[in-house]
Each structure stands twice: as C-alpha cells, then as structure tokens.
Amino acid sequence: MQGIRVLLVDDEEDFRKTLANRLGKRKFEVSEAPGGMEALDSLARQAFDVVVLDVRMPGMDGLEVLKRVKESHPLTEVIMLTGHASVESGIEGMRLGAFDYLMKPCDINDLTVKIQDAYQRKLTLS
Amino acid sequence: MVELFGFLKKRREGKLREAEQEMAAVRRTFTRRYLNFKSLLSTNDQVLEIINELEQVLLAGSGFGMSLVRSRCTALSVNLYKIIQNLNQITGGRFPELPEVFQGIWERIDRELKHRKTDPSGELVLPLEAVTREMSGLAGGKMANLGEVKNRLGLPVPDGFVITAAAYQIFIDHNDLQEEINRRFQLLDPGDLAGLHETSAEIQQLITRAVLPPQLAAAIAGAYQRLQDRFGGPVRVSLRSSALGEDAQEASFAGQYRSLLNVSEEFLLLSYKEVAASKYSVPAITYRLSRGFHDEDILMAVGCMTMIPARVSGVMYSTDPGDETREAVLINAVWGLGKSVVDGSLTPDLFLISKSEPARILKKEIQPKGQQFVCQTEEGVELQTVPEGERLSPSLTDAQARRLAEVALALEKHFGQPQDIEWAFAPDGSLQIMQSRPLIIPEKGTEKPGPDTVVEIDRPLLFSGGVTASPGAACGPVFKVETSVDLLQFPTGAVLVTRNPLPQWAAVLSRASALVTDQGAITGHLAAVAREFNVPALLGTGQATRALDQGEIITVDADGTRVYAGRAEALLQQAGEKVNVMKGSPVEITLRRLLKHIAPLTLTDPEAPNFSPRGCQTLHDIIRFAHEMSLRELFDDQQEVSFSEKLAKKMTGDLPMQWWVIDLEGGLRAGISGGTIGPADVLSRPLLALWEGLRAVPWQGPPAVDAKGFLSILAESAMDTSLEAGTGSGYGAKNYVLASENFCHLSTRLGFHFSTVEAFLGEKAAESYIWFYFKGGGADLFRKEQRGHLIRSVLEQFGFWVTVRGDIISARLERQDRPTLLQGLQVLGYLILHTRQLDMVLGDPAKVQGYKEKMLREIGTFLQASGPGVG
Numbered sequence: 001m002q003g004i005r006v007l008l009v010d011d012e013e014d015f016r017k018t019l020a021n022r023l024g025k026r027k028f029e030v031s032e033a034p035g036g037m038e039a040l041d042s043l044a045r046q047a048f049d050v051v052v053l054d055v056r057m058p059g060m061d062g063l064e065v066l067k068r069v070k071e072s073h074p075l076t077e078v079i080m081l082t083g084h085a086s087v088e089s090g091i092e093g094m095r096l097g098a099f100d101y102l103m104k105p106c107d108i109n110d111l112t113v114k115i116q117d118a119y120q121r122k123l124t125l126s
Numbered sequence: 127m128v129e130l131f132g133f134l135k136k137r138r139e140g141k142l143r144e145a146e147q148e149m150a151a152v153r154r155t156f157t158r159r160y161l162n163f164k165s166l167l168s169t170n171d172q173v174l175e176i177i178n179e180l181e182q183v184l185l186a187g188s189g190f191g192m193s194l195v196r197s198r199c200t201a202l203s204v205n206l207y208k209i210i211q212n213l214n215q216i217t218g219g220r221f222p223e224l225p226e227v228f229q230g231i232w233e234r235i236d237r238e239l240k241h242r243k244t245d246p247s248g249e250l251v252l253p254l255e256a257v258t259r260e261m262s263g264l265a266g267g268k269m270a271n272l273g274e275v276k277n278r279l280g281l282p283v284p285d286g287f288v289i290t291a292a293a294y295q296i297f298i299d300h301n302d303l304q305e306e307i308n309r310r311f312q313l314l315d316p317g318d319l320a321g322l323h324e325t326s327a328e329i330q331q332l333i334t335r336a337v338l339p340p341q342l343a344a345a346i347a348g349a350y351q352r353l354q355d356r357f358g359g360p361v362r363v364s365l366r367s368s369a370l371g372e373d374a375q376e377a378s379f380a381g382q383y384r385s386l387l388n389v390s391e392e393f394l395l396l397s398y399k400e401v402a403a404s405k406y407s408v409p410a411i412t413y414r415l416s417r418g419f420h421d422e423d424i425l426m427a428v429g430c431m432t433m434i435p436a437r438v439s440g441v442m443y444s445t446d447p448g449d450e451t452r453e454a455v456l457i458n459a460v461w462g463l464g465k466s467v468v469d470g471s472l473t474p475d476l477f478l479i480s481k482s483e484p485a486r487i488l489k490k491e492i493q494p495k496g497q498q499f500v501c502q503t504e505e506g507v508e509l510q511t512v513p514e515g516e517r518l519s520p521s522l523t524d525a526q527a528r529r530l531a532e533v534a535l536a537l538e539k540h541f542g543q544p545q546d547i548e549w550a551f552a553p554d555g556s557l558q559i560m561q562s563r564p565l566i567i568p569e570k571g572t573e574k575p576g577p578d579t580v581v582e583i584d585r586p587l588l589f590s591g592g593v594t595a596s597p598g599a600a601c602g603p604v605f606k607v608e609t610s611v612d613l614l615q616f617p618t619g620a621v622l623v624t625r626n627p628l629p630q631w632a633a634v635l636s637r638a639s640a641l642v643t644d645q646g647a648i649t650g651h652l653a654a655v656a657r658e659f660n661v662p663a664l665l666g667t668g669q670a671t672r673a674l675d676q677g678e679i680i681t682v683d684a685d686g687t688r689v690y691a692g693r694a695e696a697l698l699q700q701a702g703e704k705v706n707v708m709k710g711s712p713v714e715i716t717l718r719r720l721l722k723h724i725a726p727l728t729l730t731d732p733e734a735p736n737f738s739p740r741g742c743q744t745l746h747d748i749i750r751f752a753h754e755m756s757l758r759e760l761f762d763d764q765q766e767v768s769f770s771e772k773l774a775k776k777m778t779g780d781l782p783m784q785w786w787v788i789d790l791e792g793g794l795r796a797g798i799s800g801g802t803i804g805p806a807d808v809l810s811r812p813l814l815a816l817w818e819g820l821r822a823v824p825w826q827g828p829p830a831v832d833a834k835g836f837l838s839i840l841a842e843s844a845m846d847t848s849l850e851a852g853t854g855s856g857y858g859a860k861n862y863v864l865a866s867e868n869f870c871h872l873s874t875r876l877g878f879h880f881s882t883v884e885a886f887l888g889e890k891a892a893e894s895y896i897w898f899y900f901k902g903g904g905a906d907l908f909r910k911e912q913r914g915h916l917i918r919s920v921l922e923q924f925g926f927w928v929t930v931r932g933d934i935i936s937a938r939l940e941r942q943d944r945p946t947l948l949q950g951l952q953v954l955g956y957l958i959l960h961t962r963q964l965d966m967v968l969g970d971p972a973k974v975q976g977y978k979e980k981m982l983r984e985i986g987t988f989l990q991a992s993g994p995g996v997g
Contacts, residue, residue, distance in 0.1 A: 022393060026506040083327050090323075094611045101611060103327040103408075105334045105400060107384055109465075109507060116509055 036060030266368030266427030286431030381629030381651025418711025462498030470627035470646035793865030819955020
C-alpha cells in the first residue's frame with residue numbers, strides 16, 4: 001500500500017475523517033477534500049492515484065466532479081461512494097469512467113482491495 | 127273517467143304529482159343506494175383479487191417477503207372496513223355487530239402479522255469459553271458451534287467473546303430502528319434491484335450512525351480489556367457475524383454478512399456496528415426474501431476473536447460433495463489469510479484425503495499462488511505478492527493435510543453431519559479453527575444416467591475444465607458481471623459469468639440459470655449459495671470471461687465441467703427441477719396461517735341460521751355476507767316493496783333467463799305501465815347491444831359432460847356448498863340490470879357463475895368503458911382455467927384487456943369509439959350465455975381450441991348481420 005496516494009472527497013466530515021483515519025492505518029497516503037471544488041484544487045496542486053468520491057454532495061455534484069477529474073487527469077482512477085443518491089447515478093458514473101462504485105457504508109476491506117485494484121489498473125494504463 | 131268532477135280531477139292531479147315526487151325521491155334514494163352498491167361491488171372485487179393474489183403467491187412459491195404480505199393485509203383491512211361501512215350505510219345500520227366481528231378476526235390476523243419475535247434476553251457479551259452449542263439462541267449459530275468446538279471438543283479456537291443477540295436487540299431498540307427499517311422495506315418493490323441497493327445503503331447507514339447504548343459499549347470495552355489482559359498487550363481482533371435464526375432450516379447464509387479482519391481497539395465499536403448493519407447487505411436482504419425469513423427473526427450476534435496472522439489457511443469440507451462415494455475430505459488452502467478462499471478471489475490448492483484409516487492423500491492440485499492476504503501492522507489486511515519461491519509450492523505439507531482431515535472427521539462425528547470448516551495455521555505452526563458449520567450437500571435429484579450412458583450433444587463444445595461447485599445443467603444468455611453496477615442490470619435467467627465468485631454476487635444468484643467463473647473453488651461462499659438454490663455452478667475454469675461473449679446463448683454442464691454453444695437439449699432434459707426454497711419457510715408458514723383467517727368461505731348458505739354477522743369467521747365470510755345483504759337490500763321485494771314494484775320491471779321475451787330491469791334515467795321507454803317490459807321498451811344503448819349478443823345465437827343447453835368433468839364438479843360442490851346454483855334464496859336466480867340511456871350495470875348469477883358487466887358510453891371516448899368480471903364455475907381449477915383462457919382468447923380478439931387469475935376473469939375495454947364498445951358488448955352478451963357450464967367439458971386443450979373456433983365463427987356471423995353501429 002505504501003505510496004498509493006488517495007484523495008477522499010466527502011462533505012460529511014465525520015465519515016470522511018473516520019475513513020481517512022482507517023485508510024491511513026492501512027498505510028495509504030490519504031488527503032481529504034470536503035467538496036468538489038476543493039478536490040479539483042487538490043488535484044491541480046498534487047498528483048493522486050485514486051480518488052474516492054461521494055456521489056452526492058452539496059455544491060458541485062459528484063458526477064460533475066468525476067467528469068472533470070477524468071478530463072483533466074484521465075489516468076487517475078475514481079471510486080464512487082453512494083449512499084442516498086440514486087443507483088442510476090452509479091451507472092452514469094461507470095459510463096463516465098469511474099473504476100467502480102461502492103455503497104455506503106462500504107466494507108473497509110472491500111474498499112482497501114478496490115483502491116489497490118484501481119491502482120493496479122492505473123499502473124497498467126500509464 | 128271521472129273528469130266531470132273537477133275536485134276529483136284536481137285530487138287526481140295532486141296524486142299524480144305526489145307519485146312523481148315520490149318516484150323522484152325514490153330514484154334519488156335509489157341512485158344514492160346504487161352508488162353505494164357500485165362502490166361495494168368494486169371494493170368487493172378488489173378484495174377478492176387481493177385474496178386471490180395472496181393464494182397465488184403461496185402457490186407459486188417464488189420469493190415474497192413479509193412486506194408484500196403486510197401491504198396486502200393492510201389493503202384488505204382498509205377495504206373490509208369500507209365494505210362494512212357501506213353496508214351499514216345502505217341498510218341504515220342494520221348490522222351494528224359486524225364491525226366488532228371484523229375487529230375480532232382482524233386481531234387474529236394482526237397477531238400472526240406481529241409475529242412472535244424471538245426475544246433474546248441474557249448477557250450482552252459472553253466469553254467464548256462460556257459458549258456451547260445450545261446457546262445459539264443468544265450467541266448465534268456460528269459462534270455457538272465454535273464455542274462447542276472449543277469447549278466440548280477441546281480443539282484450538284482463537285480466544286474471544288461474543289456480542290450477543292440480546293446486545294443487538296438493545297442496540298436496535300435503543301435507537302428505535304426496527305420500525306424505521308420496516309417502513310423502508312414497505313416502500314420497496316422487491317423486483318427493483320436499484321431501489322434495493324438504495325434501501326440497503328440507507329438502512330446500513332442508519333445502523334452505523336446509531337448510538338450504542340452506554341451499557342453495551344461498556345460491556346464490549348470490558349470484554350476487550352479482559353482479552354488484552356490475557357494476551358498481555360494490544361490485540362487485533364476479527365469480527366464475524368453470527369446471526370440467529372438462520373438455522374431455522376437448511377440455510378447457509380454463507381458470506382451474506384460482513385466479517386472484518388484485524389480490527390484495532392480504536393475502531394472496535396464502529397466495526398461492530400458495521401457487522402451488525404451487514405444484516406441489511408443486498409445479498410442478505412435478497413437471500414432472506416427468497417428463502418422466506420422474517421426480518422425480525424434474524425438477530426445479529428457478532429463474534430470477536432483475536433486475529434491469527436495466519437501463514438496458511440483455508441476451508442475444508444469433512445465430506446467432499448463431489449465424490450459419489452463420500453469417502454474423502456476436501457481441503458482448499460492458500461498462503462496467508464483464508465479470506466481469498468471464501469470470497470473466491472483466488473483459486474486455492476486442493477487436497478483430497480481419504481476418510482478411511484490410515485489417511486491417504488488421494489489428490490493434490492497445486493495452483494500458482496501469486497497473491498495472499500496478510501495482516502497489516504496497525505489495522506486491516508492487504509493483498510501482497512507471494513515471494514517468488516513460494517508461489518508454486520504446496521501451501522500444506524502432507525502432515526498438515528492429514529492433521530486437518532483428522533480434525534474434519536472429529537468435527538463431522540461430533541456434529542453428526544458433514545461440516546464446512548474454516549481453519550488456519552499460525553506462524554508458530556499451531557492449528558486454529560475459525561468456524562464449523564453444517565455443510566449442505568445437494569441431494570442427487572433425478573436419477574442420473576450411469577457413466578455408460580452416452581448423452582449425444584449436438585452443440586459445439588466451447589471449453590471444458592473447472593470444478594463442479596453445484597451440480598446440474600442449465601441454459602441461458604451469458605451475462606458478465608465485473609462491477610456492482612453490472613448486478614443492477616442482471617437479466618433473469620441469464621448465466622452469471624464472472625472472474626471471481628464474490629459473495630456479493632449472491633444477490634442475483636436466485637435469478638441466474640447458472641454460474642461460471644474463472645477463479646474460485648467449491649469451498650467459497652458463493653458456491654455454497656449456488657448449491658442451496660440449486661443453480662448449476664462451474665468454478666475455476668480459468669477462461670470463462672475470455673471465452674464467452676456477452677449475450678451468447680450457452681449450455682452449462684456443471685457435472686461434466688463443460689460449456690456448449692447454444693441450447694443442448696439432451697443435457698437440459700436430465701436436469702432436475704428448480705427447488706422451491708420458500709417451502710416450509712417462516713414467511714410461507716406465516717402466510718398460510720394468515721390465510722386461514724382470510725380466505726376460506728364458511729358462510730356458504732345464505733338461508734342457514736349462521737348466515738349472520740356472528741357467523742362470520744373469516745374475511746371472506748364478511749365479504750360474502752356484506753355482498754349478499756347489500757344485494758338483498760337493493761333488490762329484495764319483500765323488504766323494499768315500494769321499490770321493486772315501482773322500479774324493477776321483469777323482462778319478457780325469448781331469453782333463457784329471468785331479467786329484472788331498473789330504470790335509472792332514460793333506460794326504458796317512458797310511461798310503461800305494469801311490471802313487465804319487452805325488448806322494444808329498452809332504450810339504454812349499452813343494454814340493447816348486450817341484449818343483442820345474448821339473443822344472437824340460441825343456447826343449445828348445457829354441453830354434454832364427460833365423466834371426469836362431472837366428477838370434478840361433484841368434488842367442487844362438495845367442498846364449497848356456495849356453488850350450488852341458486853341456493854334457494856331466490857336472489858341467485860334473478861339477473862338485475864340497472865340502466866340509463868348510456869349506462870348499464872348487469873349482475874348475473876347463473877348456476878355456478880357470477881358475472882358483472884358494466885358499461886358507460888360517454889360523450890368522449892376517454893370516459894367510456896366496458897368492464898367485465900366473471901368468477902366461479904363448478905369444475906376443478908384446471909377446467910376453470912381452461913375456460914378462463916378460452917374467454918380471454920375470444921375477448922382479446924375484440925380488443926379487450928383481459929386478466930385471468932385463478933377462476934377470476936376481469937376484462938376491460940376503454941378509450942374506444944362507440945361502435946367498438948357496442949360490438950364489445952354484443953360479444954360479452956354472447957359469451958355470458960354460451961360459456962356457462964362450459965368448464966365442465968374443457969378437460970382437454972384440443973376441445974378448447976374447437977370451442978374457440980366455433981365461438982369466433984358464430985360471433986363473426988352475427989356481428990356481420992347486425993352491421994356496425996348497432997343500438
């Protein structure tokens with residue numbers, strides 16, 4: 001896991017902080033962003049391997065963030081997290097190039113493996 | 127005659143006016159009553175249809191949950207309430223005790239619905255050394271078994287404790303979650319996979335965000351502290367679901383819930399909530415639904431055990447289900463943690479060990495093992511690359527394999543049936559048992575032809591290889607599943623083709639015809655679920671996702687480990703039936719018990735003394751009673767002399783039945799005196815059309831009944847005396863028509879049949895309709911259905927939208943122009959006359975076809991003769 005750079009984008013602070021903490025314990029290099037704009041700023045400043053993105057956020061919608069991420073950083077893999085948002089948006093997300101999506105609250109083991117898988121794909125594509 | 131006497135004349139005019147006024151008042155009253163009656167009829171039909179639906183659901187046995195049952199029961203109660211109110215409204219409150227009787231029946235239904243919830247009481251947390259098999263009611267099946275293994279068999283099991291079902295219950299109660307959960311399920315259409323995912327996500331979030339009651343948090347922390355004290359330092363634990371109620375029948379629930387590995391103290395409580403929440407994972411919800419489990423019966427106990435950073439681990443079956451002689455122990459093993467065996471992400475090494483002494487190694491298949499799951503230092507597990515030198519070496523020594531087989535046999539002996547066992551060897555070489563649960567071995571269904579029988583397959587072989595994880599053969603289009611999004615689009619009947627048999631794919635397994643994977647072994651969770659649902663499964667083919675194209679039709683021969691292009695009939699004919707996994711399930715049993723208060727008709731004879739509110743024992747009785755009483759109220763000339771004498775006129779003419787017509791407004795020629803009318807007096811356009819159809823072809827009397835048909839009628843009559851024609855009440859023999867110029871409502875009880883035709887020919891096509899409802903018949907269900915199909919196929923020729931459910935036929939023709947509607951009414955008139963007692967002769971499908979042709983011919987002839995735009 002060492003060296004896999006993960007950007008966690010979620011407006012729910014409790015959830016985001018806990019998840020960042022748990023992923024950190026699992027030796028990912030985790031950064032956080034509370035919204036879509038902040039996420040795009042972070043991506044502009046710094047390279048990430050995998051973005052874990054909540055689909056429904058106030059302000060910029062997760063799908064919109066996904067679209068922009070894939071435009072500006074086509075090699076960065078995006079894993080969508082969805083809770084209340086419609087599953088339609090999950091399908092739409094896959095169409096827009098997301099690596100996969102997970103339902104909240106996601107299994108931390110699953111997420112860990114997914115991030116690794118996404119990272120593997122990034123390596124094979126770059 | 128007495129015109130000369132002016133005062134007399136005046137008096138007479140006064141009387142006429144009086145009569146007119148009275149008539150108008152009567153008509154008003156009547157119209158009001160009639161509206162009540164109409165609403166009663168439609169509610170009546172709705173209710174009967176709901177009952178019918180519940181019965182059909184029970185018969186079909188396909189997955190239905192309590193939310194369907196509850197919602198239908200709610201609909202029943204609301205409609206019954208309306209029916210009773212309606213009846214008391216038209217009769218002026220003649221049956222005040224009926225609401226009370228209804229209340230009584232409803233309470234019985236409610237008791238069944240509320241369902242004796244398993245109410246666990248006891249310790250919130252139990253140390254594993256205090257747990258034995260009998261304690262599954264508190265510790266859940268999985269942990270109770272594991273306690274048994276540790277404490278009664280003395281086999282090595284990791285140290286730990288169980289957060290019990292009582293703990294789960296107070297957690298849910300503390301947050302008032304159950305009602306909210308039920309509410310969300312009520313809103314969910316079980317067929318809607320996307321909605322299911324959302325509901326699952328929402329409920330799981332509710333649970334993970336809920337607050338643990340302080341005493342529970344303290345109990346868990348205390349138990350964890352004691353574990354640390356014994357261990358002498360910080361411990362990492364694994365959290366494993368151990369649900370209650372899943373052992374109600376042979377149910378595996380394999381892998382439907384979450385297990386969390388290598389959890390640190392910091393995330394212990396959150397992890398507990400996550401495992402508890404996984405009761406509502408999509409596969410678990412789907413599974414409960416298709417196996418008919420009550421949501422409230424399943425309580426999540428959670429096992430919490432010290433984490434073993436295993437060197438090698440896996441799953442073993444104390445009896446290899448693939449071996450006909452049942453003489454071998456099957457072991458799957460991988461480097462690192464056993465997670466990759468149960469979730470099918472790697473194809474493990476395979477060892478077969480003889481059960482007989484001395485233990486011999488019968489087979490050894492070593493797979494290349496490129497990756498392994500290992501514990502991370504702080505928390506969690508990760509997938510690591512296996513060191514080069516170990517990839518191709520066996521993960522178990524022969525001695526270890528034999529040791530495992532020995533343990534497997536001891537467990538099988540102790541539990542009295544084959545076991546599915548998770549095990550691990552710790553770095554120090556010690557063996558630990560993580561789980562032992564009953565292994566479901568599918569019974570050999572239909573007799574398989576022996577190995578000598580050659581089945582000729584005329585389809586090209588696509589590939590062969592892999593292991594039979596669940597026997598059988600099936601055919602369907604390929605549907606590849608790679609991500610959870612693909613799951614949402616999984617078509618019923620498709621072959622699920624995927625790289626790894628992940629447990630979450632179980633959500634669609636019950637709608638899949640077969641399962642084929644690249645990776646995996648028969649000891650994985652998904653394989654267990656496939657066996658349970660009797661879905662043929664071929665795992666570890668190494669090539670399925672590459673070799674097969676999306677949408678391609680294939681036949682999977684799981685027994686022969688082969689996949690063919692197209693439909694290989696010869697194989698499919700041997701394949702057994704799909705099992706009805708609902709049979710005997712808790713939800714099915716509940717529905718059966720509920721229906722006892724709902725469906726049977728005990729008030730069969732309207733003349734019998736018990737035909738009273740107090741005599742009603744079921745909801746169906748109340749419906750029957752209310753229906754009969756409403757009819758009497760409306761039509762009984764004994765009680766409402768003033769009505770029927772003035773309003774209902776007997777139809778004379780060449781019809782083979784008695785007709786009574788009540789004029790609502792402009793339905794009959796004005797100024798008819800006396801109590802009889804002829805066809806020429808009828809002005810109601812829909813009624814005229816119906817009439818025309820009734821008279822068009824003379825009825826030739828009841829058809830000749832074959833002996834079987836007659837016997838079936840006798841049998842049905844003996845079962846349900848309400849079917850006796852006319853039952854002597856007098857009402858059965860009469861046919862009533864309420865008619866106005868553009869409206870008619872006809873209610874017919876002919877022998878065993880009850881039918882209603884209602885038509886309104888409005889100004890606009892959009893408000894016009896014909897509605898036809900038909901129920902009953904003396905013959906058995908098969909013959910009634912035959913007749914149903916006959917009537918449907920005829921009506922559909924004329925544009926009707928027809929549904930047939932059991933012996934109920936309901937047909938609608940709407941939004942059509944007037945000639946089409948009039949023609950539809952003629953056809954209905956013809957059918958009402960000519961289909962009676964037809965069910966008795968419809969024993970064989972060839973006859974049905976014969977009758978259909980004859981009817982269409984006759985209808986065609988008279989429609990042509992009457993020309994378009996009749997009436």
